[in-house]
Amino acid sequence: MPKDRARKQAARAAKDHTSRAYMDAQRQLEAQAPKLRETPAAEVPAPVAVEMARQLHAAWLHLGAFKRLTEDYRITPPRKAMEEPTDPVGRAERQVSNLLFDLQEWAGRTAHASGAVSAEPKFMAHSGTPEAKAFGQLYPQGQGSGGWCREPGGTMPQPGAEQQDDERQRPVTTNLVGPVPEAAFSVYGYQGNPAGPAVRGTPAAPAWDARDRLNALMCQHWEASGDTPADLAATVEGLSHAAAELGNACSATLDELDRRVGDGRLLVEDTEAFTDATEQAREQAEHFEARPLARVRTALAGAQAALPGQPWRRGLPPAVRSVLKRLDGKDLAQIRYQLGDERHLNKQISKTRPTDYSREDVLRRVVAWMHAQNTVVYDETAHSLDEIYRPRPEDRDRELAAARRAIALDDKQQ
Numbered sequence: 047m048p049k050d051r052a053r054k055q056a057a058r059a060a061k062d063h064t065s066r067a068y069m070d071a072q073r074q075l076e077a078q079a080p081k082l083r084e085t086p087a088a089e090v091p092a093p094v095a096v097e098m099a100r101q102l103h104a105a106w107l108h109l110g111a112f113k114r115l116t117e118d119y120r121i122t123p124p125r126k127a128m129e130e131p132t133d134p135v136g137r138a139e140r141q142v143s144n145l146l147f148d149l150q151e152w153a154g155r156t157a158h159a160s161g162a163v164s165a166e167p168k169f170m171a172h173s174g175t176p177e178a179k180a181f182g183q184l185y186p187q188g189q190g191s192g193g194w195c196r197e198p199g200g201t202m203p204q205p206g207a208e209q210q211d212d213e214r215q216r217p218v219t220t221n222l223v224g225p226v227p228e229a230a231f232s233v234y235g236y237q238g239n240p241a242g243p244a245v246r247g248t249p250a251a252p253a254w255d256a257r258d259r260l261n262a263l264m265c266q267h268w269e270a271s272g273d274t275p276a277d278l279a280a281t282v283e284g285l286s287h288a289a290a291e292l293g294n295a296c297s298a299t300l301d302e303l304d305r306r307v308g309d310g311r312l313l314v315e316d317t318e319a320f321t322d323a324t325e326q327a328r329e330q331a332e333h334f335e336a337r338p339l340a341r342v343r344t345a346l347a348g349a350q351a352a353l354p355g356q357p358w359r360r361g362l363p364p365a366v367r368s369v370l371k372r373l374d375g376k377d378l379a380q381i382r383y384q385l386g387d388e389r390h391l392n393k394q395i396s397k398t399r400p401t402d403y404s405r406e407d408v409l410r411r412v413v414a415w416m417h418a419q420n421t422v423v424y425d426e427t428a429h430s431l432d433e434i435y436r437p438r439p440e441d442r443d444r445e446l447a448a449a450r451r452a453i454a455l456d457d458k459q460q
Contacts, residue, residue: 087159095160099153103185106146220247270386272413279346286339293334351417374426385409
């Protein structure tokens with residue numbers, strides 16, 4: 047055997063021996079290291095656990111977008127779902143994906159252990175199970191399947207109240223360029239330019255955002271009425287502050303317009319019409335005062351909800367009384383939503399034929415009773431007692447206990 051060949055074989059043998067030693071050492075380290083799926087949950091505050099889980103989930107969504115990008119630009123060859131990748135980019139993506147999936151499971155266990163969710167969230171859990179509900183609570187908006195974080199303009203929800211960032215401290219980077227258009231901006235664009243996409247991000251955006259929020263407030267009261275007296279008082283109080291801010295905003299905007307016209311920085315074609323309109327607008331802005339609404343809020347202090355009218359339970363038909371049975375155990379928010387849904391349905395039916403409002407009346411009565419009793423969970427037995435007998439407050443607990451015993455005896459005999 048030539049010396050050169052023998053030397054190469056010896057070098058290859060030494061390399062194989064060294065590589066085997068390194069591989070054996072790596073296997074031993076991996077065997078000794080704890081698996082991430084076996085790592086116990088961490089002890090952290092609930093908001094921190096929620097934020098950690100959502101950050102990891104956001105990274106997992108971004109990795110999915112990265113994978114689609116590589117496939118669209120043919121950086122990675124197409125492969126089946128369970129097929130192992132052979133290219134460097136695909137292998138790196140698969141390794142990171144597996145690691146992120148394990149990290150996300152660990153974050154879910156940590157969120158459950160911290161009390162942020164009631165069960166351990168599972169990505170592939172069946173719909174309606176506690177694991178699926180926990181996953182939806184931890185990663186809102188369609189369980190992270192779209193429209194969350196990774197979409198253009200999307201933001202990651204914050205734990206707790208999940209309030210939007212305060213935009214007032216951020217400088218405006220977008221402006222409406224050019225002269226004032228002939229067609230005015232409108233809400234829906236039927237008689238002018240639609241304001242939504244045009245003014246977003248501009249100095250005019252807060253005014254349109256305020257309009258949308260107040261419109262949502264009115265729609266919410268129409269679709270789901272039944273606010274508690276405290277809710278209504280808080281609404282009046284908030285509207286009083288909004289009225290004060292509206293008057294100040296109108297005056298400040300009109301002052302700015304007058305300054306620019308007076309300084310020659312804004313050329314108005316009809317100065318007389320502009321001056322007359324500005325004066326009328328100032329007179330109207332003076333009526334946006336907080337004091338009258340504040341007096342309404344002061345007059346409501348100490349008000350309490352009461353059960354209206356005479357007992358009406360005895361005359362209800364069986365079909366309507368069955369509605370009360372189905373409401374037993376539901377909370378105030380669920381019943382309030384059903385009331386709004388019933389109102390919306392009756393509104394549509396009334397356009398073509400006479401409508402039966404008996405179920406809506408029952409729901410209103412139930413909500414009124416819950417407000418009067420200051421309870422958030424409906425108790426059909428207690429409501430029946432109050433509607434039929436109207437016991438004195440000092441006798442109510444005793445009468446309610448007797449009614450429950452009678453119902454339990456009837457159920458046992460049946």
